[in-house]
Amino acid sequence: DVKVTQSSRYLVKRTGEKVFLECVQDMDHENMFWYRQDPGLGLRLIYFSYDVKMKEKGDIPEGYSVSREKKERFSLILESASTNQTSMYLCASSLQGLNEKLFFGSGTQLSVL
């Protein structure tokens, strides 16, 4: 069965900390995505990657960076966490040429204090 695994379900960090959110997929998918989910705002795309070492900015990339060193792993990095980055973060993957059919992880609820 298709699986996207996010390393942490809940995470609490302090303002200014560097934060790493990890995502692994076991489906050999080319495309991987990071979304942020906030009440009343829906899902907003932060970054995506269509190949190893490739990355593209989404709609809200400010304050974030990503890393994709291996096909199965896509990391989201908060260089200096701020309180307005408190949110639910969702990782997703899809096959090349079928970018619309996303498979999501269960999410990481990040709280920045």
Next chain:
Amino acid sequence: GENVEQHPSTLSVQEGDSAVIKCTYSDSASNYFPWYKQELGKGPQLIIDIRSNVGEKKDQRIAVTLNKTAKHFSLHITETQPEDSAVYFCAASKGGGGADGLTFGKGTHLIIQP
């Protein structure tokens, strides 16, 4: 870019009744319209999708309709059951295999009253 509006934000229906969620999109080049269901504590999961060359698609109790002229599409759930309670997201895409993903609506919280 694409803009997707979704209504209502919250919908409460009696068990057994039908539920309808509506979305509009702005980019006439969009040609793929999926619906995702997010249960509590889980990530969204694709439940049904439609492409612009089709006006309606059904899968058991759920159906999606598309009006390209008016640029709106709807999700219909008949004979609602408690397990239908969730947040539903519509989305739109230009397809073509590009890696820029989907534009999502803000979501509808569907509550099924026993």
